[in-house]
Amino acid sequence: MAQVKLTYFDLYGRGEIIRLILKHAGIEFEDFRLPAPFVDPTEWMKLKPTIPSGQLPMLEWNGTKLSQSMAICRFIAKQANLAGKTSLETAAIDEMVDAVQDINNQWYNGQFETNEEKKKEMQENFNKVFLPEKLRMMEKRMTSSGGQFLAANSLSWADIHFLQSALVLQKTDPEFLKDFPKLENLVKRVQDLPNLKKWIAERPDAPF
Numbered sequence: 001m002a003q004v005k006l007t008y009f010d011l012y013g014r015g016e017i018i019r020l021i022l023k024h025a026g027i028e029f030e031d032f033r034l035p036a037p038f039v040d041p042t043e044w045m046k047l048k049p050t051i052p053s054g055q056l057p058m059l060e061w062n063g064t065k066l067s068q069s070m071a072i073c074r075f076i077a078k079q080a081n082l083a084g085k086t087s088l089e090t091a092a093i094d095e096m097v098d099a100v101q102d103i104n105n106q107w108y109n110g111q112f113e114t115n116e117e118k119k120k121e122m123q124e125n126f127n128k129v130f131l132p133e134k135l136r137m138m139e140k141r142m143t144s145s146g147g148q149f150l151a152a153n154s155l156s157w158a159d160i161h162f163l164q165s166a167l168v169l170q171k172t173d174p175e176f177l178k179d180f181p182k183l184e185n186l187v188k189r190v191q192d193l194p195n196l197k198k199w200i201a202e203r204p205d206a207p208f
């Protein structure tokens with residue numbers, strides 16, 4: 001069995017999707033957490049110079065250090081058969097993963113904007129324009145690939161990635177998927193998968 005350690009802040013952020021894939025796959029790992037730099041930078045400032053990329057998350061797999069959250073996810077998703085059976089399926093899954101990343105990045109930009117007026121404008125645009133457009137596109141793609149999963153007509157890490165984003169977005173708007181029944185149903189089904197259900201019930205809560 002591989003020796004696996006994930007180092008990340010005590011947040012969901014860019015690390016939770018890695019935790020979710022590992023949990024779903026039943027891969028045991030050390031979930032090493034440190035305080036987010038905006039909560040208390042002390043521990044991170046000591047650790048940062050020892051991390052090859054200078055950023056987290058970092059995954060250690062049998063001693064090999066990997067950075068970049070999406071590269072880490074692709075690697076473990078391949079181990080867990082969640083990354084497609086053909087190159088074309090893998091590309092379709094990556095397409096949906098990148099759409100989820102677009103949503104996440106746009107949402108974070110709005111959360112961390114320091115100019116209050118601009119922040120309000122960005123959040124309004126996200127909720128009224130950006131997010132519904134992305135969701136519409138994703139539901140269409142889902143319909144054209146069998147209607148049950150985001151891509152490749154089977155569960156992939158794109159579905160798990162979307163689940164985590166949806167759980168964070170639902171904290172501020174529990175109804176945000178009400179016009180997207182297929183996506184809403186997907187979120188329900190994926191969070192009911194036994195290993196994910198167990199982890200979601202027991203994991204430390206975080207605002208994002």
Ligand SMILES: N[C@@H](CCC(=O)N[C@@H](CS)C(=O)NCC(=O)O)C(=O)O
Pocket residue numbers: 013014037048054055056057067068069070
């Ligand atoms: N593209 C990288 C971005 C990594 C990143 O921005 N990490 C942030 C936390 S989410 C970080 O380490 N911040 C502390 C720092 O840069 O010193 C990834 O997806 O892993």
